[in-house]
Amino acid sequence: xxxxxxxxxxxxxxxxxxxxxxxxxxxxxxxxxxxxxxxxxxxxxxxxxxxxxxxxxxxxxxxxxxxxxxxxxxxxxxxxxxxxxxxxxxxxxxxxxxxxxxxxxxxxxxxxxxxxxxxxxxxxxxxxxxxxxxxxxxxxxxxxxxxxxxxxxxxxxxxxxxxxxxxxxxxxxxxxxxxxxxxxxxxxxxxxxxxxxxxxxxxxxxxxxxxxxxxxxxxxxxxxxxxxxxxxxxxxxxxxxxxxxxxxxxxxxxxxxxxxxxxxx
Amino acid sequence: xxxxxxxxxxxxxxxxxxxxxxxxxxxxxxxxxxxxxxxxxxxxxxxxxxxxxxxxxxxxxxxxxxxxxxxxxxxxxxxxxxxxxxxxxxxxxxxxxxxxxxxxxxxxxxxxxxxxxxxxxxxxxxxxxxxxxxxxxxxxxxxxxxxxxxxxxxxxxxxxxxxxxxxxxxxxxxxxxxxxxxxxxxxxxxxxxxxxxxxxxxxxxxxxxxxxxxxxxxxxxxxxxxxxxxxxxxxxxxxxxxxxxxxxxxxxxxxxxxxxxxxxxxxxxxxxxxxxxxxxxxxxxxxxxxxxxxxxxxxxxxxxxxxxxxxxxxxxxxxxxxxxxxxxxxxxxxxxxxxxxxxxxxxxxxxxxxxxxxxxxxxxxxxxxxxxxxxxxxxxxxxxxxxxxxxxxxxxxxxxxxxxxxxxxxx
Ligand SMILES: Nc1ncnc2c1ncn2[C@@H]1O[C@H](COP(=O)(O)OP(=O)(O)O)[C@@H](O)[C@H]1O
Ligand SMILES: [Mg+2]
Numbered sequence: 001x002x003x004x005x006x007x008x009x010x011x012x013x014x015x016x017x018x019x020x021x022x023x024x025x026x027x028x029x030x031x032x033x034x035x036x037x038x039x040x041x042x043x044x045x046x047x048x049x050x051x052x053x054x055x056x057x058x059x060x061x062x063x064x065x066x067x068x069x070x071x072x073x074x075x076x077x078x079x080x081x082x083x084x085x086x087x088x089x090x091x092x093x094x095x096x097x098x099x100x101x102x103x104x105x106x107x108x109x110x111x112x113x114x115x116x117x118x119x120x121x122x123x124x125x126x127x128x129x130x131x132x133x134x135x136x137x138x139x140x141x142x143x144x145x146x147x148x149x150x151x152x153x154x155x156x157x158x159x160x161x162x163x164x165x166x167x168x169x170x171x172x173x174x175x176x177x178x179x180x181x182x183x184x185x186x187x188x189x190x191x192x193x194x195x196x197x198x199x200x201x202x203x204x205x206x207x208x209x210x211x212x213x214x215x216x217x218x219x220x221x222x223x224x225x226x227x228x229x230x231x232x233x234x235x236x237x238x239x240x241x242x243x244x245x246x247x248x249x250x251x252x253x254x255x256x257x258x259x260x261x262x263x264x265x
Numbered sequence: 266x267x268x269x270x271x272x273x274x275x276x277x278x279x280x281x282x283x284x285x286x287x288x289x290x291x292x293x294x295x296x297x298x299x300x301x302x303x304x305x306x307x308x309x310x311x312x313x314x315x316x317x318x319x320x321x322x323x324x325x326x327x328x329x330x331x332x333x334x335x336x337x338x339x340x341x342x343x344x345x346x347x348x349x350x351x352x353x354x355x356x357x358x359x360x361x362x363x364x365x366x367x368x369x370x371x372x373x374x375x376x377x378x379x380x381x382x383x384x385x386x387x388x389x390x391x392x393x394x395x396x397x398x399x400x401x402x403x404x405x406x407x408x409x410x411x412x413x414x415x416x417x418x419x420x421x422x423x424x425x426x427x428x429x430x431x432x433x434x435x436x437x438x439x440x441x442x443x444x445x446x447x448x449x450x451x452x453x454x455x456x457x458x459x460x461x462x463x464x465x466x467x468x469x470x471x472x473x474x475x476x477x478x479x480x481x482x483x484x485x486x487x488x489x490x491x492x493x494x495x496x497x498x499x500x501x502x503x504x505x506x507x508x509x510x511x512x513x514x515x516x517x518x519x520x521x522x523x524x525x526x527x528x529x530x531x532x533x534x535x536x537x538x539x540x541x542x543x544x545x546x547x548x549x550x551x552x553x554x555x556x557x558x559x560x561x562x563x564x565x566x567x568x569x570x571x572x573x574x575x576x577x578x579x580x581x582x583x584x585x586x587x588x589x590x591x592x593x594x595x596x597x598x599x600x601x602x603x604x605x606x607x608x609x610x611x612x613x614x615x616x617x618x619x620x621x622x623x624x625x626x627x628x629x630x631x632x633x634x635x636x637x638x639x640x641x642x643x644x645x646x647x648x649x650x651x652x653x654x655x656x657x658x659x660x661x662x663x664x665x666x667x668x669x670x671x672x673x674x675x676x
Contacts, residue, residue, distance in 0.1 A: 056633045060625070084635035096630035100648025106631070109644075113635030149648065166634060 087173030156183030193218030290396025364409020449481025477506030520548025
């Protein structure tokens with residue numbers, strides 16, 4: 001839902017970043033307003049996951065220049081846990097397994113961290129179970145996975161459902177979903193997408209990172225961005241995703257302007 | 266060396282039912298001398314620390330009995346607790362349930378030392394030390410099943426040398442759940458030996474929780490003898506000792522038994538925590554599942570030596586050993602070494618060892634969900650320990666144990 005008068009909640013300005021000696025982001029610009037859904041597409045290795053991890057605060061990446069504002073505040077000055085508490089959520093492309101740590105306890109501790117930030121009371125184990133049992137319906141995840149270790153032995157699809165369950169519990173303001181659709185069969189994709197749609201509110205925004213048009217049939221983006229070599233080189237509407245589906249990414253190599261960068265958005 | 270002999274002389278005069286054993290133990294100590302690093306099994310040990318150990322006087326009766334505040338005291342409800350706080354074990358005051366009784370004098374004479382010999386502990390220095398000083402043995406015979414958990418608590422006293430010895434004879438078909446808790450205190454030195462004999466088809470689930478305190482030391486030998494079709498599980502936890510050396514040895518005297526060993530050792534500060542295990546199959550078709558975990562922080566040192574002996578007679582043995590280690594500081598050190606001696610040809614023996622650090626990606630994942638850096642590390646560390654704690658007998662609530670393990674681990 002595009003409303004030009006809506007507040008900008010995430011503003012990425014000329015972001016450059018590298019890991020070790022390798023430059024990965026090369027001047028990313030992206031403005032996200034409340035209520036919007038953005039899709040970021042692009043070839044493998046173009047820097048999509050890196051961008052999402054930098055937004056979430058992964059310590060492996062050095063931001064060499066540029067800024068990210070979240071609701072007017074300098075996001076880059078915050079620790080990853082602070083970012084999560086103020087409402088940044090990253091759905092991981094590869095959710096991490098943590099043996100021996102109960103998924104339920106993990107969900108409760110993180111939910112309470114966010115609630116404390118919001119000035120809400122922390123939930124005890126019983127209250128939390130009620131909440132989780134309600135939210136789990138949204139992703140139709142088998143409650144058996146609550147009693148397992150975090151992501152351990154989960155199939156690809158179960159991991160992704162667990163990510164969206166976390167999103168449903170944390171109720172973030174900006175959710176970045178990194179290839180949440182990969183590894184999902186069509187039914188699971190529908191369930192997860194409908195969950196994401198229900199969680200999208202007029203005061204929140206969603207950034208979908210995906211390879212495939214099929215996710216965008218379920219969740220309609222307001223903007224589609226194409227990322228290449230560490231920058232957003234083209235921005236369009238939903239039609240752009242359809243074009244990409246048809247023509248692939250080969251055209252990128254043919255466009256000389258890509259080296260210099262074409263920036264919309 | 267003079268100090269060593271002086272210390273030996275300072276022990277009370279050999280006396281009582283164990284007099285002969287005491288004399289032999291003292292002889293062995295004289296003959297063996299203090300261990301030194303030229304001896305393979307002591308190669309990595311802090312010998313200087315052993316020299317300090319022998320300065321502490323032997324005590325006959327602990328005057329600081331088990332700390333009432335201690336959370337460990339109430340781990341489970343349905344249990345029989347036996348506290349060994351004296352060299353006089355007051356048998357009358359121990360209420361044993363039907364199916365468990367004290368070994369009588371002749372049974373004790375018959376069985377005492379049998380498993381020690383089977384486990385080739387005869388020339389073991391820490392066993393000799395225990396023999397030299399122990400005045401009385403707690404001896405139990407288990408004949409039933411579905412018994413309450415037996416919890417043997419060994420408390421301590423500051424600046425003292427505390428020897429204790431236990432023998433448990435588990436009859437054919439009998440089943441036992443056993444937890445031992447050994448607690449150190451400042452400058453205390455524990456010497457502990459336990460023998461467990463499992464008859465055919467017997468089943469024992471054995472937990473040993475050893476929690477030290479400032480500058481405390483522990484030397485413990487576990488000697489297990491398993492008859493055919495018996496099932497023995499051991500779960501050990503060592504933490505908080507400046508010096509700890511645990512030697513569990515299991516011999517399947519006829520093979521055809523199952524042994525399960527889980528160990529967790531956590532060192533910090535300048536601790537040195539060691540486990541030297543040995544499993545020998547003296548018959549065919551035995552199985553072993555072993556997982557040892559060691560986590561070392563600060564300037565500490567963890568040692569694991571895991572021997573498995575499969576002589577020719579032990580065809581169709583199936584043994585698995587895994588050592589998974591966590592290096593929590595670049596100044597810490599972990600030495601892990603499997604020692605497989607396999608003569609039989611038709612066997613399956615697998616072993617592996619890993620040393621890793623706390624995974625940055627795991628920490629980031631938790632932080633990205635609003636969890637503080639150190640809380641994330643603690644959660645992951647807890648998860649690491651949980652796998653072992655889950656194997657302890659009957660203890661449903663492990664939070665108290667976990668809290669003990671977590672103390673001092675956060676940066
Ligand atoms: N932690 C890292 N260390 C080294 N190289 C990295 C790291 N993260 C990403 N890269 C490199 O950065 C580039 C972009 O990766 P990534 O952001 O994962 O792309 P995408 O998600 O678009 O496929 C790739 O060349 C990748 O190898
Ligand atoms: Mg990616």
